Amino acid sequence: MYLKFIILVFFATSILFVSATYEDKRCKCVCPSLAAVFNNTSDTSRSPFIGNVPPNKCNCEGLVLPRIVDQLNGREQEFCPRCECKYENRNTTIIKVVVIIVIWVIMLLVVYMGFLICLDPLINKRAKASYQEHTNEDDESTISGPSQQMGPRGNVLNRVTHQQDKWKRQVREQRRNIYDRHTMLN
């Protein structure tokens, strides 16, 4: 139920942000500024030119000249060799999906962490009475699996709680190793 809701919201957010479109390909040329070429000053300022042209036309003649040909006054031969052009592509969809997934996972983990810190002790206090200590997790997971035949709903819920308890115990053990006894990962 919760899972469905989360997935739904996830897709809703994904669709919501589709509106802005970005190019997936570009040709980027870095050229010196016109002043630096024509006045022979030591001006080092450079200007980038970005455009969407096919890869074989990604050079000074294909991208830069059409834009500034009127300012060059026929000195293309001097200007063009100083340009460096690179053709690049990317996938905006992957970036978007990945970043949204990362945000979602972090948010889920934070919410779950908040739940474990704030609410869980309260719930656990009540359930403490019915909780019994298990010692050997491996045997018991294989043995007690089929023995808990008590209706599908209760069974699933039980198994989830059981798994959660097992996991919590493991984490507690890890925490003790690392933060208290300092036997590992120093």
Next chain:
Amino acid sequence: MERFPLKSSVGQKIGLTYQSVYKKGANGGTGRSVPPAGDDDMVDITPGLQQAADVTTPTSHGTFQLYEHAARSSAANAHSYIAQFFSSTVGDAVLFSGMQGDDDIPGIGQYDDFHTIDWQRDIARDRMRHRYIVKKRQDSIWDLIKGAHDAWSGWVCVLLVGVATGMVAGVIDIGASWMTDLKFGICPAAFWFNREQCCWSDTNTTFDSGNCSQWLTWPQVFGDRGDGAGAYIISYLFYIVWALLFAALSASLVRMFAPYACGSGIPEIKTILSGFIIRGYLGKWTLIIKVVGLILSVSSGLSLGKEGPMVHIASCLGNILSYLFPKYGRNEAKKREILSAAAAAGVSVAFGAPIGGVLFSLEEVSYYFPLKTLWRSFFCALIAAFILRSINPFGNEHSVLFFVEYNKPWIFFELIPFVGLGIIGGCIATIFIKANIYWCRYRKYSKLGQYPVTEVLVVTLVTAIIAYPNPYTRMNTSELIYLLFNQCGISNSDPLCDYNRNFTDANSAIEKAAAGPGVHRAIWLLVLALILKLVMTIFTFGIKVPCGLFIPSLALGAIAGRIVGIGVEQLAYHYPKIWLFSGECSTGDDCITPGLYAMVGAAAVLGGVTRMTVSLVVIMFELTGGVRYIVPLMAAAMASKWVGDALGRQGIYDAHIALNGYPFLDSKDEFQHTSLAADVMQPKRNETLSVITQDSMTVDDVETLLKETEHNGYPVVVSKESQYLVGFVLRRDLNLAIANARRTMEGIIGQSVVIFAGAVNPPAGAPPCLHLNRILDMAPITVTDQTPMETVVDMFRKLGLRQTLVTHNGRLLGVITKKDVLRHVKQMDNEDPSSVLFN
């Protein structure tokens, strides 16, 4: 009687017994180990079936008879020794023959937390499982398909691991680069873009800062368009707040969900691959938290990298995916083959260097690396690199941000500065290792260790406050490395490239030129950055967030190398007449490339820190896409390794293994002491050895022994008086088998006699015997008490033993476990032997 091959014509009978592994095993399969489905527990424990098996197949049971027979027979000759050997291996084989896939007793063949695995036993189990499948293949089409699936499952598994590793690496790269830029600003039109992606197609990008109208820095978001002090302060504050937020999230997620996710993980992976069990270290939660925590901690601007943890992440994926294939999931020794391949894939995606990854796995991480694993690692690394490359996380057609393409020549004289860089790198690395180990030890034994989250926050705060004012530390470390590796082409406008040169052609050679004021300023900033990075990395490596040290060490070396490179370049420019430069450098084109020095320096420091050599050189030349620089890189790596070895014995990973006391028996070290097996074995004098007799102890006796002693295994002997060795049984197996028998078998009570070997006909009226020959290892490795420890240590290393039994005149004298060996080694090296971590 075919189970006494030495009794009659030896050769023929040996052939028969040997064949029986294949053929008779089939009988065994149909006769013994195909009980009604769901009732696997009954296999071979019920006395009736056992008797039947005795008659038809040469079981381990029969083997023992042979032993006994041979020992007592006066006619024992050379032939009988051979026969013994063969039949004992057969016995061992048959012992494990029933253990394919579905074990009869649940949990047999697994290990407890913080235990060492027994490679020999696991590999023997796998061999038997394999033979069983090969033999079954003829039975039906379904079995044939099953056999085929089993045969290719290794390749499928590494394929899946490679694909998963590549994808996860893509997620980490994209997520971390986005979040890193979140510290500086946001792209309001499409918040999921980082700055470069945001300004991807905007022609109005200002060239120096990389900002464009679509990318809003935080002061701009709040309406402050100026460039004054106000904007600077707001940026500064936002930088610190975001850094603190990311670091706090990372530290608390690690603490809350998976404490094992902290650190780089390579020392632990090394220990695990050498045959140690750390439950949960390669689990699901560790994977998730390591990925998320890594993104957060890299983005927080701490002085750490994502490359080391990538190895851990890949190993987690390898472990999780190996459970899809029982061949690997249920056999710890086989699983380590997959883990070796996964470690290769981890480095492959971290540096975009598949071959370097394989060599890294071979040189640095793996312990047991047969050729089969080499090919699988190669395939796995290739797939992972290919997947990451298709995701193209940085938009530069490569899988790392700091990929540079180099094609400049170097001159012979330059080897001198390169070796010099190697020496500098070795010194920096030694300082780093010593200081970091000192600080980690202090953290381990002092009150500081009680405040892990606070420590992370303090380190982050200090790093952020100091790092922001210096542009070279403010930027992402990968970008810094890229900047330093790069040459000063026409499109590079950093102050570092402020030379008095005039470009007339982007494709022509770069002339040497006088350094402008920008270069001098940049050098000072770089010196400051070097000191800051060194100090901060010392304090950062070891805090409780996922953190690796490849990138910081590369950055340290690259800074040092670039500074040296600029120095040599200016020397060549100002004094072109010196004989050193007069030959190749006279034309002034392509003479000294400072970027190349940065690369060599990076290799030197990384080599000094990790003590890698071959894999490091290969990684570096895969990063630069050219084989031209192998010689400079090799010279620097070797020099740095020599300097490092001279100043301090261990690399950072070995030092951390020693600090934590992991039971890692390094195969690179040599054991140079003259002690004998008798000096090391347990029990010492005046203590008795806990043994189990083969056929005279009751269940109660065994359980009392289990309660009173806490050894992890017990030798089984013929009788307490004779102490003739029969085999070795593990505590865990014994516990499980007795519990299983009490649960599933009728009539097993405390007075039942436990039979490990030998044929005993219980007297009528006595409770039924408990046959435990299935869990008995009939082929334990033994040495005599006069064996030198050098040999014993070599056996432990090369065979991957868990324990070996010590005999004297053929009688059992004691046991040497891996723990005893490690303690002995520590004692001989004058270290504290109690620091070894074992259950």
